[in-house]
Amino acid sequence: MTMKMFVEDWKFGGVLGEGAFGEVKLLINVNTNAKVAVKMINLRKHNDAHMMVKKEICIQKTLSHENVLKLYGSRQEDDVLMMFLEYAIGGELFDRIEPDVGMPAGQAQYYMKQLLNGVQYLHQKGIAHRDIKPENLLIDENDVLKICDFGLATMFRLKGRERLLDKKCGTLPYVAPEVISGESYHAEPADTWSCGVVLICMLCGEAPFNQASTECSYYRKWITGNYMLTSPWTKLQYSALNLVKKILLPNPKKRISIPQILEHSWINSTFNYKDDQSLYKEPLSKRLIYDDTFDGPNLSYSQPTPCLPSIDMKDVINLLRDKSGSNLCYSQPTHNDDLMINSQLPLTQTQTINLNTFQCMVKRMTRFFVKQDWEKVLEILGAALDQFHYTWNLDESGVITISTVDTRRMPLVFKINLIEMDSKLLLDFRLSKGCGLEFKRRFIKLKHVLRDVIDKDVTVPS
Template sequence: MKKSRKVVTRRVGKYEMGRTIGEGNFAKVKFAQNTETGENVAMKVLEKGTILRNRMVDQIKREISIMKLVRHPNIVRLNEVLASQSKIYIVLEFVTGGELFDKIAHQGRLGENESRRYFQQLIDALDYCHSKGVYHRDLKPENLLLDSQGNLKISDFGLSALSQQEDGLLHTTCGTPNYVAPEVLGHKGYDGAASDVWSCGVILYVLMAGYLPFDESDLVSLYRRINVADFSCPNWFSASAQSLISRILDPDPIKRIKIKEIRDHEWFKKNYEPVQLYEDKDINLDDILAVFNDAEERYVSEQREEKETGPLMMNAFELITLSQGLNLSALFDRRQGYVKRQTRFISRKPAKVIISTMDAAARLMGFRVQTRNYKMRLEGLTTNKTGQLVVALEVFEVAPSIFMIEVRKAVGETLEYHKFYKTFRGRLEDILWKPIHEADKSQLKRTESR
């Protein structure tokens, strides 16, 4: 007999909230549905108290303002911002195709034409940002999402800057080491547009090579190579691609190619299709000001409903989204080596057995384990012991006695999470559901049609 638990279902204004699909140090991202339109959205939830304690009000306000300012088909869209007495809700476009990083990690290097298409979309979106005075400052494949049609979407403007200082330069050292421009490391001020272009060059190299142009085990050696642009292109890069990349990865930001020149380069122009921009409307920031000014008359309603149940049964709209239509076979991860920031597998073992098996596996790997109901949080160090890795897990019931376990990276580098997941999954053989027989497939189809 299943042990029951209290599950809280939540509605925020017109949005019905579902499972957690991402999290970081200061926010969680929830799957949600607009009950008036049926649109699926991603809802970033921030605790006001946490923002205040960590003195992040200005940073969050800047991030929200920037995302509202940049309306481009290749940038994740911000729909609206809501607030209650204790929380801020940022309602974002729900992008279903995963990270570009996942595609590279699974597939390896991409072909030149496919790489060019992503790069063209990246440059289009970045050119638009710069025209609005916005500099991203943390461009990398993990922050580039793909929609259901395979189009690129820039996300995560948490480190972006709106305007430069009086000297025309930015002064905050930020970004991800392998993708950061050499002048950012110099602590003397840098041009935001030029540093973004450098990051795009590293991304293009990774797309076409399948590995980084600058990659060392220690930061001193890494920065030394970046400062002199010590890299070489593989022999499968075309001469035209090598020409463009060498001009982008110029350590001198003054000599580095500009976006206009990138657009004029012969490699970039091949098969280029200009994006259709949205209608340019006046941007109203009143809702953002209301959120941060604690305008109580604009607080959104919050409803909570508690019910006794076992592992959380997924809402129909969540199942349909996860299963890419109405084909539940997409929930079954048969590709043992394929890891994403958010990965799922299926088990037919009892939920308590699943939890205890994962608990034991994580502890054997040296992780601290916190378990609450059918959710787990694992905290530990990366394989090289230099950083923190936090992993969240949750057990869902998708059909009677069929459970889906969702594993996602909460904090840490994506590559370290990949290493963790492959080892962790190897310790779970006793609870994994092996490849589905045809009889099981037909049973699932009957279940989903009810």
């Protein structure tokens, strides 16, 4: 089977991700192997998307900075609008953040500097992003951070004249208190607040509040100074906490600016980035608790998603057996080459997988090979999904879609693809809608349930 051609010399790869209005897919040049991401929006299906996407294109095409995802161009065919974007092979920043743990301080500092440089550039251009969060920060093959998704971005300054903003938008745990209040607000301090929340997520593996309003008990503790014995603040070293306290000031007029943040002692501390990685050598699965409580504030996603009707896994197996006509079902992507990746990742001597199989896979930790046949794996998986009270279903392409809610009772949807690779079976988990860290918590729990069937002799790009 070969990949579907898009236009002459370009073919579609796999699905990179999903957004509010459509999918992001990979395009590969058959001659040069150049890769481009294409964001595809069905305007007939999403009537309200047209003006928003047009605005997004108008803003993003004016931008050129190493920490901003590049827009190469756009075009419309019938009711499908396509945006051609720089392909960031390293995936999303949230995938580098371990739930409830975070990442080493040197790594967080490295990405924070790049985020600040990118946001400062946007502000110099008079543009507010208004939805800064780890899911909207990508990493390229050179470990360079790229700000993406300008769907909520807007101009706040033109020809030296600045206007106040009044739209309440963004993803709630990252939104500044003045935005939530519903009053008019200045753009730059609001984006700066979001950057501060991202920093806490990187250092602690959790957001500090469900929302920055007095409705949230964690936020009330923050503004009254009664937070020091609670998480995530107990995880922060003094210098980092000092910086965060200056960023997360409720009064935007007193909030530290990005140029001032870049002068702060923590930002300019010396960390050994590579050596810093060794702080967390213990496997993630041994550091996290596999239960359903997840007490404390966590991230959330602002888009509601309808629940899916559950079906019996035996029906799934019978359906896939009928669809495949062979020993194994195929789900999207349907060809080994449809996956994209980091070609720099080493393979162990014990694995028998062809290296070419991995050379276009997006870098993610949420996938693993299994050593059992797919029917046995599905039986175990189905029992686990039912045990966790997840709602799930199977679409016509053979993709399992799981629907649940996070700790804030906000929708969380992710998908599982079963992919055959040179006689091996890969389970590939991908977030569809919701919070990245909450998704990773669920993935870790499911991986723990499947631990006895995971093929540890195969190294998976992560």
